[in-house]
Amino acid sequence: MLLNKIFYIIIKKNIKLYLKKMPNYGDPKYWEDRYKDQKGSFDWLEDYNSLKPTIQKLNLSKENSRILNLGCGNSPFCENMYDDGFHNIDNIDISNNVIQIMKNRNIKRPEMTFKVMDVRNLQFENSSVDLAVDKSTIDALLCGDYAFLNVAKMLKEVIRVLKGIFIFFFIFFFFSWWLLYGYFIW
Numbered sequence: 001m002l003l004n005k006i007f008y009i010i011i012k013k014n015i016k017l018y019l020k021k022m023p024n025y026g027d028p029k030y031w032e033d034r035y036k037d038q039k040g041s042f043d044w045l046e047d048y049n050s051l052k053p054t055i056q057k058l059n060l061s062k063e064n065s066r067i068l069n070l071g072c073g074n075s076p077f078c079e080n081m082y083d084d085g086f087h088n089i090d091n092i093d094i095s096n097n098v099i100q101i102m103k104n105r106n107i108k109r110p111e112m113t114f115k116v117m118d119v120r121n122l123q124f125e126n127s128s129v130d131l132a133v134d135k136s137t138i139d140a141l142l143c144g145d146y147a148f149l150n151v152a153k154m155l156k157e158v159i160r161v162l163k164g165i166f167i168f169f170f171i172f173f174f175f176s177w178w179l180l181y182g183y184f185i186w
């Protein structure tokens, strides 16, 4: 019992220290400022090539599938996916700066869209998306205030916009210890 309590205290202290040291990824202003200064591109966790074998297993039609990229950032993921033949990609992000950067960067990929949008309030119709991709955007929400409420709001929206049989591909760091990675198919 005493050992359990000691472990509990150590883990709790470490989580607190860790969260204190981290930038405020849960705050939209953090991202707006970051993208004002950050040039180039950055792929969080994994790149398209490493996830491609898993995406291939989903057997999606490259011509007809509508893909929603949640919190695209300045990652080349959508560009690599587009160049691989998936042209119908809607990219959204809460940061206006990054959406402008991505729009300019992708003038030569005209079928792909970039919109400022909150993942907790998706401006898409019900059952209109074949595949939703989340690469580390849940991580960002988990770092902010009301973390679980925000993740629940996002998931509710994702479920709403996905088609009957739907696929939600996610990859995130769970408290930065485990890289959770997988997909749901309903």
Ligand SMILES: C[S@@+](CC[C@H](N)C(=O)[O-])C[C@H]1O[C@@H](n2cnc3c(N)ncnc32)[C@H](O)[C@@H]1O
Pocket (backbone or CB within 6 Å): 028, 031, 032, 042, 043, 044, 045, 070, 071, 072, 073, 074, 075, 077, 092, 093, 094, 095, 098, 117, 118, 119, 120, 134, 135, 136, 137, 139, 140, 141
């Ligand atoms: C960790 S980065 C991941 C970026 C990109 N998906 C990647 O894999 O490199 C999280 C992204 O989520 C965006 N974001 C944070 N909160 C958001 C929200 N509520 N709605 C939409 N995007 C959000 C941030 O602006 C940032 O670009």
